[in-house]
Amino acid sequence: MIVGQIKMRLFIFVSLFWASTFAIRPGPVIQASKGAVWPKPQQQEISETYYLIRPHSFTFKSPDHIGCPSFLDDALTRYWTIIATTISSKLEEKLWKLDDNFLGYLEILTIKLFGECPNENILPELYDNENYTLTIDSDGAVLTSETIWGVLRGLETFSQLIYSEQDTLMINATKINDFPRFPHRGFLLDTSRHFEPVPIILQMLDAMAYNKFNVFHWHITDDHSFPYKSRTYPELSDKGAYHPVRGVYEQSDVKKVIEYARVRGIRVIPEFDTPGHTRSWGVAHPELLTSCFTDNVVNGQLGPMDPTKDITYNFINNLFTEIVNVFPDSYFHIGGDEVEFDCWKSNPDVNNFMKQNNFLSYEQLESYFIQHVVNILDTLSSKYLVWEEVFVNGVELPNSTVVHIWKDNGLSTLNNVIKAGKYGLYSSCWYLSVLHSGSDWDAFYKCEPALLLHTEEEKKLLLGGEACMWGEYVNEYSVIPRVWPRASAIAERLWSDESVNDISDAQIRLEEHACRMNKRGIAAQPPNGPGVCF
Structure with missing residues (x-):
């Protein structure tokens, strides 16, 4: 009788051990990040404060007097479309306004191009400068680069920072200084x-x-x-x-x-x-x-x-x-x-x-x-x-x-x-x-x-x-x-x-x-x- 009880207890122990070992948790194997950039920027500081984005009222502010305005406008159109079609944003204003981390609604990304973009036919080349900085803080959002190529990389990063929370588009206050490791x-x-x-x-x-x-x-x-x-x-x-x-x-x-x-x-x-x-x-x-x-x-x-x-x-x-x-x-x-x-x-x-x-x-x-x-x-x-x-x-x-x-x-x-x-x-x-x-x-x-x-x-x-x-x-x-x-x-x-x-x-x-x-x-x-x- 005692031996039978011991065998039963041993059976139950082994069964529980194997069940715990091979138990499958429901849900995704990997819980995805939200608003994380790929490839990972060289330097990034992220804040818990955030903006909401209303896609159809969001816009880009282009720099004046550049040699490739159509080139840039086409890029901005592509990225506005990506942002605008990410999700159908539903804003419940009272809910967000109660949050101390809420900075408001981000309406504009200002683009500053400090270098020369000589003409509309500019070609990418080996050793192009693709560096950019992106700052999103309580004063707004600014993308800065010396080249049009850096602007393109920064626009991609900006689009990836936007994520959905409760069917609403959000973006955290962020400071990024980024550049490629290899040309x-x-x-x-x-x-x-x-x-x-x-x-x-x-x-x-x-x-x-x-x-x-x-x-x-x-x-x-x-x-x-x-x-x-x-x-x-x-x-x-x-x-x-x-x-x-x-x-x-x-x-x-x-x-x-x-x-x-x-x-x-x-x-x-x-x-x-x-x-x-x-x-x-x-x-x-x-x-x-x-x-x-x-x-x-x-x-x-x-x-x-x-x-x-x-x-x-x-x-x-x-x-x-x-x-x-x-x-x-x-x-x-x-x-x-x-x-x-x-x-x-x-x-x-x-x-x-x-x-x-x-x-x-x-x-x-x-x-x-x-x-x-x-x-x-x-x-x-x-x-x-x-x-x-x-x-x-x-x-x-x-x-x-x-x-x-x-x-x-x-x-x-x-x-x-x-x-x-x-x-x-x-x-x-x-x-x-x-x-x-x-x-x-x-x-x-x-x-x-x-x-x-x-x-x-x-x-x-x-x-x-x-x-x-x-x-x-x-x-x-x-x-x-x-x-x-x-x-x-x-x-x-x-x-x-x-x-x-x-x-x-x-x-x-x-x-x-x-x-x-x-x-x-x-x-x-x-x-x-x-x-x-x-």
């Missing part, structure tokens, strides 16, 4: 493996602005398709795109993307990868690519571009001259990654060329090709980025070159690039195409690109990094939720101070930010598990 905060989108329609790209640009990214790296072509509609060589997309009409970016499409990005303070850097990843070029122009051999017999396969032919460089010169004129950014990504040497090795003409030029390795042959492309861009007054293999394989590059790091052990390679006096751009741990089960944004968040850099001079050579969305397994229906809010974690690493690394704090802010993006029409997936957006 290059990029997002790469591959539109070759799967064609992404222009409206999807424009949504991506909106989301980039909401996360303070400032570079859209457009990996526009690759082996699988050539969707860029060239004026010089229209046959490239006529034959090399998935579809000559529905699967191409017309010149008007490219212009639209560039302009949409520009007014959001986002640069557009095109990538036309060479000499590898060019199989789609060969559909229309097989003479550009290397013929592959098996036992000294042509086997019908085509490899990388043929580095031995003058016609190859003439073709690249003509196409890249067009590209530099179409894309206004001063940088051009020429690729240079994953060049397979097997086809070159099999081709007798290539091997004879190497002997004639005393090339002892295929890396030297690749260097010969890249040097020709670099010379072409130099004559076009264009700067360039290359993937890390170009540097690792010993290609001689001027110190102005930006080396884009993407492989495993990237921190070590980045360190070598910077020790060599070159500029580095980091992506090794920020491949959004790499999936983990459940929520995985924290892995991107924990990645610190400057881990092995110790001196200020070394850190200056690290321009920043890019989140990369390769297109093998995403299309127009899945790419946006695959990217967001995972890319948001990378955005904060590139904008905020290095010391901002508290996962618990980031969780509650990212929960709010993902919902914020949802309300703005971005199909961001939930970052932390069960929850709800209101």
